[in-house]
Amino acid sequence: MLAEIAILKHLYPTFTLEKYESYLKEMVPHNYKQLAIYEHEVCVALTGFWTGFKLWSGKYIEIDNFIVDPAHRAKGLGKKMTDYIDVKAREQGCTMIVLDAYTNNFTAQRFYFNQGYIPKGFHFLKMINEDGLS
Template sequence: MKTRELTTVAEMLNNIELMRFLYPSFTFEKYEAYLKDMVPHNYKQLAVYENDICVAVTGFWTATKLWSGRYIEIDNFIVHPDHRSKGLGKMMTDYIDVKAKEEGCSMIVLDAFTGNFTAHRFYYNQGYGPKGFHFVKIINEDGLS
């Protein structure tokens, strides 16, 4: 297994089929439009490859908040179902841990849907814990993936 940091829209678009495990109806056009909006704001992806095939990917970006200072946010953590329980998730969180330290971050943050207990267990095992609630007010259902 080999990891690679993806920094361009073109590189990220190659992984749309993997993204569809999380967002089954994701269109190429929507993914491309979102990436074109996100990449200029420091969005990157970490991809894990087996024999040149992407089998896991997570997005991440670095930003600053008043209460926390500099942080990395993990976004859309996906491991292909055929490659789960092989340590790929830990490989990705370990990479992000190192990246956060290198970039002088005070913490790593992420969101996990309330009903995704498998993800909760994984994140607890990696040293993450809930700090608060992420409140959401949906304005446009059609804009959701």
């Protein structure tokens, strides 16, 4: 996973290898995985995903940090990744797949709508330490 920091820089330009490594040490033991697509041995699309449980939903998969290199968009790579996650969720007996998309990211919203995702509610947050963000 550490080798794919370059594609993560599309979302988090100041992300350091040290920070990424420390986050992965926390995340991987809690069922964090990544799905990547390569072209000529270069990662051109990547998403993280988690399997978890909630009282209201039972088992679910959450997509996290969905990235397609801008030079490789409109090639169907995003759909390949959501299709893969869909198969994984069904195989694992999940009730749903969940994800967050920023309210101002209309391109992502349109993509997720086209993949069958719908907004169910609001994801609220209370900022505690903005300096800690990536």
